[in-house]
Amino acid sequence: MTSESFTQLVDAHYAPLYRFALSLARNGSDAGDLVQQTFFIWATKGHGIRELSKAKSWLFTTLYREFLRGRRRDARSTSLEELPPGENEPLAHDVDRVSRIDSAAVMSALHSVEEPFRAPLSLFYIEDMSYQEIADALDVPIGTVMSRLSRGKAQLRAAFLRAETPVAKVLPFPGEGGARAS
Amino acid sequence: MTIEEARFILCAYRPNGSDAGLPAFGDALRMAAADPAVGEWFARSRAFDAAVAGRLRQIEPPAGLREAILAGARASGQQRSLGRGWAWAAGMAAAAALAFVVFSMKTPARPEPGAASFAAFAISDMANAKHGGRGVPAGALVAALEANGARMPGPGQIDFDSLKETGCRTISFAGRDVLEVCFSRDGALFHLYVARREGPPGDSADNGASFISEAAGAAAVWSDSRFDYAVASKAGVEAIRRLL
Numbered sequence: 001m002t003s004e005s006f007t008q009l010v011d012a013h014y015a016p017l018y019r020f021a022l023s024l025a026r027n028g029s030d031a032g033d034l035v036q037q038t039f040f041i042w043a044t045k046g047h048g049i050r051e052l053s054k055a056k057s058w059l060f061t062t063l064y065r066e067f068l069r070g071r072r073r074d075a076r077s078t079s080l081e082e083l084p085p086g087e088n089e090p091l092a093h094d095v096d097r098v099s100r101i102d103s104a105a106v107m108s109a110l111h112s113v114e115e116p117f118r119a120p121l122s123l124f125y126i127e128d129m130s131y132q133e134i135a136d137a138l139d140v141p142i143g144t145v146m147s148r149l150s151r152g153k154a155q156l157r158a159a160f161l162r163a164e165t166p167v168a169k170v171l172p173f174p175g176e177g178g179a180r181a182s
Numbered sequence: 183m184t185i186e187e188a189r190f191i192l193c194a195y196r197p198n199g200s201d202a203g204l205p206a207f208g209d210a211l212r213m214a215a216a217d218p219a220v221g222e223w224f225a226r227s228r229a230f231d232a233a234v235a236g237r238l239r240q241i242e243p244p245a246g247l248r249e250a251i252l253a254g255a256r257a258s259g260q261q262r263s264l265g266r267g268w269a270w271a272a273g274m275a276a277a278a279a280l281a282f283v284v285f286s287m288k289t290p291a292r293p294e295p296g297a298a299s300f301a302a303f304a305i306s307d308m309a310n311a312k313h314g315g316r317g318v319p320a321g322a323l324v325a326a327l328e329a330n331g332a333r334m335p336g337p338g339q340i341d342f343d344s345l346k347e348t349g350c351r352t353i354s355f356a357g358r359d360v361l362e363v364c365f366s367r368d369g370a371l372f373h374l375y376v377a378r379r380e381g382p383p384g385d386s387a388d389n390g391a392s393f394i395s396e397a398a399g400a401a402a403v404w405s406d407s408r409f410d411y412a413v414a415s416k417a418g419v420e421a422i423r424r425l426l
Binding site for chain 1: 189190191193194196198200201204206226227229230231233234235237238239240241242243244247248250251252254255299354356357358
C-alpha cells in the first residue's frame with residue numbers, strides 16, 4: 001500500500017475507530033492508543049487485504065481484539081446468562097432526553113452499558129453497521145448480535161434515566177425571593 | 183411472529199432505513215405496518231436510535247491523533263526496512279541508497295514500536311508545527327538545556343505539572359500530553375519532548391537512546407523511570423548524540 005493510500009485509509013476511518021475505541025476503553029488516552037495500535041498492526045503486517053471495502057471491517061475487528069487482549073479480566077464480571085432480559089420499550093421522552101444532552105453525556109451513558117452489549121451497540125450507532133457486519137466484526141452469531149443490541153439499548157435507556165434522576169429531584173423553591181438554582 | 187419477537191428483531195434495524203430490503207426484517211416490518219401499537223413503538227425506537235447515533239457521531243478525535251498514526255506508520259515502515267539486520271542497513275547506507283537509519287547507542291537494534299512512533303512524532307512536530315511556549319519553569323528548563331556541556335534532564339529535573347500549568351507548550355501524542363521546549367546548543371536548534379511513562383515504574387525504563395533519521399530531521403528517544411523523552415533536530419544524529 002502506498003503512503004497516499006494509507007493516508008486515505010486513516011482519513012476515512014480514524015475518527016469512527018476512535019469513537020468505537022472510546023466507547024470500549026472509556027477514556028480518551030486508551031482510545032487513542034487503541035486506534036494507533038490498530039493502524040500500526042495494519043502498517044507492520046503488510047497484510048494481504050487488497051480490497052479497501054474489506055479494510056473497514058478488518059480495522060474494527062482488529063481494534064476490538066486489541067481491546068479484549070489488553071483488558072484485564074474482571075473476576076467480578078457478570079456472565080451474560082445472569083443478566084436480566086432487556087426492556088424494549090422506548091418512551092417518547094427517551095428521545096427528548098437524548099436531545100437535551102450533549103455528545104459527551106451520551107457517550108458517558110454508553111460507557112455504563114456492560115461491555116458485551118456496548119461493543120455491538122457502538123458499532124450500530126457510531127458506524128451504522130448492519131447486524132451482519134457487527135456479527136462479522138465481533139465474530140459472534142447473528143442471533144447474539146440481535147440479543148445484545150436489544151439488551152444494550154435497554155441498558156442505555158436506563159442510563160439516561162439514571163443520569164436525569166438527580167435533576168428531577170431538585171424542586172423549585174416556592175414563593176417570591178426564594179433561592180434560585182444556578 | 184409475536185409482537186415481542188418483532189420488537190426483538192426490529193432492535194437491530196438501522197434508523198436510516200438501509201435495512202428495509204433485508205429479508206430478515208420482512209415479517210417484523212409487516213407487523214409494524216399492520217399493528218398500530220408496534221408501529222408506534224417502532225417509530226419511537228428509530229427516533230431514539232437516530233438521536234443517539236447523531237450525538238455519538240459528533241465526538242471528534244483528539245487533535246494530533248491523525249498525525250501520530252501517520253508518523254507511527256512511517257516509523258514502522260522504517261523498521262520493516264531494517265528487518266534484515268543492521269549489517270544490511272549499514273550496507274545500504276554505505277551505498278547511499280538508504281533514506282533513513284535507525285540504530286541504538288547500546289546495541290544496533292531497532293527501537294521498540296512505541297519508541298519509533300514517538301521519535302517519528304517528534305520529527306514531524308519539529309518540521310511541521312508552530313512552536314512556542316511560556317512560563318518561568320519552561321524558561322529555566324531551556325536555560326539548563328542550553329548550558330554548555332549540560333546533559334539531557336533526568337526525572338528529578340522535570341516538574342511535568344508545573345511546566346504544563348505555567349504555559350509550556352503541550353501537545354498530544356496517542357492521547358498523552360507531551361511537553362515541548364526548543365533550545366540551542368553549538369549553533370543548532372533542538373526540540374525536547376517529554377511524556378509521562380505509562381508502564382509501571384521501572385518497566386523497560388532507563389533504556390538506552392535509539393535514533394531515527396529521516397529526510398526532515400533526526401531524533402533520539404529514551405526513557406527513565408518516569409518519562410519518555412525525544413530530542414529532535416535538523417542538525418542530524420551526531421549533533422543529537424553529543425547532547426546525551
